[in-house]
Every structure is written in C-alpha cells, then in structure tokens.
Amino acid sequence: xxxGSIKExxxxxxxxxxxxxxxxxxxxxxxxxxxxxxxxxxxxFSDSEYLNAGALVSNNADEIYAKSQIIxxxxxxxxxxxxxxxNGQTIAADFRNFIFTYIPKDLNIIRLExxxxxxIAQSIDILSAQNTIRGYTGALYALYHSPRIAPxxxxxxxxxxxxxxxxxxxxxTGLQAASVFKRQGCRVTILDINEKSKELxxxxxxxxxxxxxxxxxNELLTGKNFILSAAATPNGNSPxxxxxxxxxxxxxxxxxxxxxxHNIGLETDTETNMHYHFYRNLYLERxxxxxxxVLWANNMYNLITxxxxxxxxxxxSLNYISxxxxxxxxxxxxxxxxxxxEHPNITR
Numbered sequence: 001x002x003x004g005s006i007k008e009x010x011x012x013x014x015x016x017x018x019x020x021x022x023x024x025x026x027x028x029x030x031x032x033x034x035x036x037x038x039x040x041x042x043x044x045f046s047d048s049e050y051l052n053a054g055a056l057v058s059n060n061a062d063e064i065y066a067k068s069q070i071i072x073x074x075x076x077x078x079x080x081x082x083x084x085x086x087n088g089q090t091i092a093a094d095f096r097n098f099i100f101t102y103i104p105k106d107l108n109i110i111r112l113e114x115x116x117x118x119x120i121a122q123s124i125d126i127l128s129a130q131n132t133i134r135g136y137t138g139a140l141y142a143l144y145h146s147p148r149i150a151p152x153x154x155x156x157x158x159x160x161x162x163x164x165x166x167x168x169x170x171x172x173t174g175l176q177a178a179s180v181f182k183r184q185g186c187r188v189t190i191l192d193i194n195e196k197s198k199e200l201x202x203x204x205x206x207x208x209x210x211x212x213x214x215x216x217x218n219e220l221l222t223g224k225n226f227i228l229s230a231a232a233t234p235n236g237n238s239p240x241x242x243x244x245x246x247x248x249x250x251x252x253x254x255x256x257x258x259x260x261x262h263n264i265g266l267e268t269d270t271e272t273n274m275h276y277h278f279y280r281n282l283y284l285e286r287x288x289x290x291x292x293x294v295l296w297a298n299n300m301y302n303l304i305t306x307x308x309x310x311x312x313x314x315x316x317s318l319n320y321i322s323x324x325x326x327x328x329x330x331x332x333x334x335x336x337x338x339x340x341x342e343h344p345n346i347t348r
Contacts, residue, residue, distance in 0.1 A: 001312050003304065004068030006036040006061040009077055014042040014289035015296060017072040020053040022297040026304065027054040034068060036061050043289040069312070072300050082107075090314050092303060094126065095326070096236075108314060109326040110303070121320040123302035128172050129295040133285040135176030135230065138257045139165075141284065142226045143184060145277050147253040150225075151185025162187050164251075166224045167206065168241050169231030170197035173259050177228045179204040191220060191241075192231070217242070221249040227256040229263035238262045250276055259284060 003026060005017050016039060018026075023033050033055040037047060047057050058064055065071060065084040071091040076082070076098045085091060085107050092110035103109065112126045122128070142165075143150060152162035165181040167174045167190045174190060182188045182205045190201040191209050201208035211217035221227075221242070227250065232238050238260030247256065247264075258264040258280040269280040285292040307314050307321060316325050 001069050001308050002032045002067060003070045004034045004064040005072045006064055007039055008074050010075055013074055014286045015074050015292045016040045016043045017074055017296055017300055019293055019297040020045060020049040022301045023053040023055050025301055034058055034064050036064060043293045111324050111326050114324040116320045124299050126296060126299050129299060130285045130292060131172040132176050133288050133292050134259055135173040136180055137284045137287040138228050138259050139177040139180035142228060142255040142257045146255045163225040164223060165226035166191060168229035168263055170200045171230045173230035175200060175204050178206045218246060218249050221246055223251050225251050225254050229258045229260055231263055240265050247276055
C-alpha cells in the first residue's frame with residue numbers, strides 16, 4: 001500500500017506524521033512511502049534520513065496526493081489538495097475546526113481528534129500523546145520566563161521560599177505540567193470542579209482545590225508565581241476560569257501560560273507588564289517537534305496496522321475506528337447553498 005505525506009501547509013507547524021524509524025517499520029510490513037522534498041526539516045529529520053529508511057522523495061505534492069492510497073498529515077491540507085483525492089483514498093489528520101466543503105463520497109476521512117478516550121484505543125490516541133508534551137513544554141516555558149527560581153533553598157545569604165504553581169484542570173496537559181513544576185521544587189495545587197479529580201492530583205504530588213465562588217478563587221490565586229491553565233468542557237470547549245482582574249492577586253513577576261483559548265480572560269495571546277507575563281499557545285507541543293513527531297508517527301503506525309489489510313484494502317469497521325470516520329454527503333444530495341459545509345461535531 002502506498003502511503004504519502006506532504007509538508008504541513010501551516011507555517012507555524014513544526015511536527016510531521018512520519019519519522020524515519022517508523023518508515024522502516026512500515027516498509028518492513030510491505031508498504032511503500034512517498035514524501036515531499038524537505039518534509040521533515042522543521043522537525044530535525046533530513047531527506048537523506050528518509051531516503052536511507054527506504055522512502056521515496058518527490059518535489060510534486062499534488063502527485064503524492066493523487067497517487068497515495070493513504071495520506072497522513074498533522075493538520076488538514078488546503079481544500080484544493082483535498083479535492084485531488086478520490087477513488088477510495090484515505091486521509092488521516094486532526095480535523096478540529098476544519099470547514100468541510102464538498103468532499104467526494106468515496107473518500108475516507110479519518111478524524112484523529114475523535115479517537116475514543118478508552119484503553120483499547122490508546123495506541124492511536126494522538127490527543128493524549130500530544131497533550132503530554134504540551135503540559136511539559138508549557139511548564140518549562142513558564143519556569144524559563146520567571147524572574148525567580150522554583151525550589152526552596154537554604155543559603156548563607158538568605159533562605160529562598162519555594163515558588164507556588166496553580167494548575168487549572170486535571171487534563172493530561174495539566175497533570176504533566178503539575179509533575180514538571182513539582183520536580184522543579186514548586187508547591188503545586190491543581191484546581192478542578194470535580195472532586196473525583198483529587199486522586200489524580202495527588203498522583204503527581206500536587207494538592208487539590210475547588211473554588212466554589214469568586215472569593216475562594218481569589219484566595220487560591222493570591223501569591224501564586226505560576227499559572228498554567230488546561231481546562232476544557234466535555235465538548236472540547238474551554239471555559240473562562242480566571243478573569244483579567246483576578247490576575248492582580250498573583251505574586252509580582254508571575255508567569256501565566258494558557259494552553260486553551262479562553263481559560264484566562266485576556267484577549268491578546270501575549271502580554272507583559274510590571275506584574276505578570278502572559279502567554280497563550282494552543283500548540284505548545286510544536287516547541288518539541290522531534291518528540292511530538294516521534295509520538296505522532298507511532299500513533300500512525302498503530303493506525304495503519306489496524307486498518308490496512310493484506311489485500312491492499314482499508315477496513316474502517318473496528319468499533320473504535322468507525323466513530324472517527326467522516327462520511328461525506330451522498331452524491332444524490334445537492335451541495336448546500338452556502339459555499340461551506342461545517343460538520344456539526346467540530347468544536348470551537
């Protein structure tokens with residue numbers, strides 16, 4: 001089976017779906033791989049590494065899309081690239097917030113962001129893997145930009161009190177960030193609305209807190225040196241938890257990292273003043289593209305192993321694969337009058 005991938009068309013994206021070691025494994029399993037020239041440059045993988053692994057390298061991205069039976073990407077390509085695909089081809093990517101125009105009915109679209117959060121699907125769970133890196137890099141970003149160090153120290157000059165970190169949400173991102181702050185010597189508290197999350201917080205050595213009202217949250221924020229927010233609702237949306245005014249309760253020089261779109265009530269993605277440094281980034285995993293790509297590629301190898309059959313056919317019938325498949329509109333249903341069709345399950 002011919003598996004293809006092109007360079008990510010979003011300039012900010014540093015990750016890739018396939019790494020040289022995974023390509024070796026796929027080729028050993030009987031597949032062929034074709035990649036666009038300079039495919040892995042941003043992730044630190046050279047064309048020569050891919051060639052040595054057995055991949056083909058092409059200058060023609062359109063040809064790769066037209067020929068490949070399976071396309072693997074981090075994010076969806078531009079619409080004109082999608083329109084090159086047909087005849088039972090399969091594309092897998094993170095389609096969150098993607099606007100679908102008319103798609104050929106015989107194209108298989110695997111929405112990787114819809115992987116069930118169950119133990120049986122862990123081997124293809126891109127979200128858990130990428131969020132682990134997001135929490136790690138988010139905590140390191142905060143520690144690096146702080147004007148103070150994190151651990152408690154006793155010196156001949158003075159005693160240094162341990163920094164205090166507040167994590168918003170017991171998500172994979174939040175728990176990983178908490179463990180990093182804890183290892184660096186911070187006093188760590190995790191805030192969540194679900195009391196059942198207390199055990200998760202304690203598993204990474206953090207205290208657990210709930211803030212039933214504004215006054216309780218203000219008290220929890222008072223004197224904190226670090227905030228990392230990673231809270232989402234069940235439908236994937238991120239609620240506002242902390243207002244801009246409440247940031248005044250933080251310690252001077254505090255660093256706030258928002259890994260969501262709304263947890264912290266600031267409109268800008270960066271803000272630095274005399275009181276705090278704020279940074280919002282929904283893709284902090286891009287700061288560690290090597291590791292992020294390695295994990296993604298492993299997820300993709302596991303996915304291919306599950307869906308690719310010996311007769312070069314794709315089987316998407318597994319009960320934890322089929323919910324991830326986007327079914328285009330049947331051909332007998334006319335295109336909608338508006339130029340875009342948005343899938344109702346896409347969260348913003």
